[in-house]
Structures are given as structure tokens and as C-alpha cells.
Amino acid sequence: MLHSRSRQIRKKLTMNASNTQIQMRKGLLEFCILHIIKRGEVYASDMIEELTEAKMIVVEGTLYPLLQRLKNASLVSYRWVESESGPPRKYYSITEEGKQFLETLNATWDSLVQSTQQITSKQK
Amino acid sequence: MLHSRSRQIRKKLTMNASNTQIQMRKGLLEFCILHIIKRGEVYASDMIEELTEAKMIVVEGTLYPLLQRLKNASLVSYRWVESESGPPRKYYSITEEGKQFLETLNATWDSLVQSTQQITSKQK
DNA sequence: CCATTTAGCTTGTAATACAAGGTAGCTTTT
């Protein structure tokens, strides 16, 4: 077998609180990252820091592919910036297209929160 | 080829508002369905009706597997009930375990909303 | 030169929603 290196077998997580959090987070990260980038040029570590402060967990293996998707969709752009202490960094900015998309995401999120509110607060 | 029957090729949807809504909804349906079932015995069409009223779109192909997952996790149970106009229905109820799980989901959701609020409302 | 840190990236897996079908029971129409 080619990939015989010990990759940990992930436990099945269906219907478990930790998995539910992961599932609920799907799509939300994209929204949050766009908001963070919109506030000003940032690179990956800045983003992770901001998200962590807000208790929104994200790991690098999630963030980098997400940034690539945003870039491919022309919602963000980046430029290389030399660092004073380490390898160069990709600093991201939002594009006009990204700002417009973010507007629709705001509406999507608000609508979703409202729907959920309506369903979960309804009485017998 | 065995499955040569014309199954519509789904358009790639990455970074598109409609897909984002789908992604954001992930995990949320489970939460909403548990809430609906907690309020009293219901069958699939009742659930779809309630969700649709709240503008939370869901199709049967999503709902039935979800109900099976909830059942397998012992979070809900069901009994067959004869209908006056059509085939029998599965009426679902929440279990004790389901109620407890729902409590943790409430916390997960609240926390997620708060994190998102913090990130998306922050100023420069 | 070598170890460490930092930055960016890749691969394989798992979970969920959806599209687009299908089967079977019951009712209504012909």
C-alpha cells in the first residue's frame, strides 16, 4: 500500500456535539473571513487570531483552501509582503466583487438566523 | 454504462450565493428538526410545512436520511399511524437523550451566533 | 551547519444537502 504511513483513523462523529458544531460552521467561515479581509489587509495568521479571539475555531488546513477559493472567485486578491521575521506573507484584500458578494451573504445569514429563531423559539 | 439514465449534471456552485446558503444550512436542519419534534408528535410533511413557513427550505431527500440518523442515534423515536387519506405515516417523538442533546445544540448555536456577530459587526 | 520557527500548502477522509429518481399504499375516476 502506498500510503501506509500511520494516518489516524478518524472516529465516526455522526450526531455528536462536536460534529454538529463543525457542520453548523460550514459556510460561515467564508462569511467571517470576507468580513475580516474587508476591514483591511491581513495575512493568514491575522485571520486565525481574529477568529480565535471570537471563539471561532479554524485550522490552517481549512483556511488556505478557503482563501484559494475566494481568490479563484475573484472575491479577494493578495500581494506578497516581506516579513521582518520569517518567510514572506500573502496579504489579502477584498475586491469590489467581494464587497458585493458580502452584501448578499449578510442577507443570507440574517435570513437564516431569523428562520432559526422562529423555529426554535416557537411554543407548543 | 449502468447508470446511463439522464441525471442532470449539477453546475459547479463554489462561491455562489445559493451554494453558500446550502453550506450555511448544514447542521442547522438537525437542530431545527429536533426543536420541531420536541413540540409534539409530527410526521415528515408536518416538518416540511413548518420549515417552509419559516422560510427554511428542505427537500425530502434531505429530510428522510436526517430522520434516520436521528433515529439511529436514539435522539428520536417513531410509531406508525394510519392515515385517513393515504398510506400510513411515521410519527416522530423526541427521546430523553434527544432533549439533552438539544440542550447542547442550543448552546452551540448561541455561541456560533455570538462569534459571528462579534466578527461581522467589528469596525475598522 | 543544524535546529527551530513561521508561512504557505496538499492529500485523504468524513459528513451533509441536494437532484432525481424509485416503491408501495390508499383513494378517486373511468
Place this chain on the structure above:
DNA sequence: AAAAGCTACCTTGTATTACAAGCTAAATGG
């Protein structure tokens, strides 16, 4: 009674995303 229609439940294949667990390369410090 047969055909047509509706209702309820279910299945299969695909797409998307997040995660675990790795990797490479640049810069720094000893």
C-alpha cells in the same frame, strides 16, 4: 375492476466543505 393520481417513505450518486496530519521552503538563532 382497472387505470390514474396522490401521498408517504426511501435510495443513489454527486458536490461541497472542514478536518487531521502531514509536507516544503524561507528566515533566524545557536
